[in-house]
Ligand SMILES: Cc1cc2nc3c(=O)[nH]c(=O)nc-3n(C[C@H](O)[C@H](O)[C@H](O)COP(=O)(O)O)c2cc1C
């Protein structure tokens with residue numbers, strides 16, 4: 001919703017951070033902000049960036065992403081966040097000192113309180129610390145709530161941890177930390193049309209290289225197409241059996257037939273089934289695909 005239509009006399013609890021992936025740690029901050037805003041008859045706002053700050057600061061070390069902005073906004077709207085502000089992280093913002101960053105925020109919005117995570121850093125060169133934020137909260141008179149780390153199996157949940165789990169094929173643990181199934185989406189493009197010759201047509205995803213790609217291997221997935229969900233098996237790999245030379249993400253959808261070229265699909269990665277193998281023949285690949293398909297049939301089906 002547009003801030004302009006809001007009652008400017010009403011205070012705002014703002015949650016600050018980068019929030020890639022909206023994992024359970026992020027959600028604990030957002031839930032707290034929503035709770036405080038309801039209790040105090042205020043608005044709840046999430047203030048974050050459209051682009052990952054490192055993409056501007058140092059492109060070479062910018063991480064691959066876990067979530068599109070569109071999906072981020074959809075999830076936040078379901079959580080009753082009143083104002084979602086995703087600002088462009090540009091040169092000016094990059095050079096803003098920690099104190100100015102907070103000053104700009106409180107001069108633009110009627111800030112009642114700020115909610116951040118335990119390791120939040122902000123402002124030019126990430127020089128702003130929790131200590132500084134505490135001092136600023138006294139100086140400028142806003143409430144500050146610092147949320148403790150959220151853990152799974154004694155490990156602190158973080159976007160970096162989740163990226164590493166996905167790119168090493170541990171989707172089950174990543175999904176626990178995300179509290180949803182990791183997904184990639186895009187349109188279906190043409191491949192070499194070998195799949196249909198072995199009765200396993202595969203929808204080849206035109207994937208966006210800005211997002212984290214699961215480790216090479218075969219996965220049990222669920223596919224959303226045309227608002228319907230299907231069981232599926234997905235290969236992330238170089239297809240050595242057919243002398244492939246580029247990474248493809250290909251999905252055989254169970255109980256589906258039809259033409260998917262140019263259609264939009266979403267793949268939900270549930271668990272890795274096996275490593276990619278180079279088979280001696282297409283028949284051997286086909287026999288393995290039958291096993292993968294049977295495995296998929298035995299798996300729970302919900303996202
Ligand atoms: C679930 C699944 C598992 C796969 N596993 C392998 C594999 O282990 N080794 C391999 O070389 N190709 C594997 N493939 C990829 C096939 O080689 C590829 O889908 C086939 O060549 C058809 O591709 P095309 O129709 O795009 O030409 C797998 C594909 C799927 C859908």
Ligand SMILES: Nc1ncnc2c1ncn2[C@@H]1O[C@H](COP(=O)(O)OP(=O)(O)O)[C@@H](O)[C@H]1O
Pocket residue numbers: 188189190191192193194195196197200201202203204251252253254255256257258259260261
């Ligand atoms: N069950 C299915 N799973 C995946 N794709 C299917 C299925 N049934 C039909 N298709 C269609 O077949 C195409 C894949 O056939 P395939 O021979 O593998 O060609 P390509 O190499 O172009 O992917 C998909 O893009 C889709 O349009």
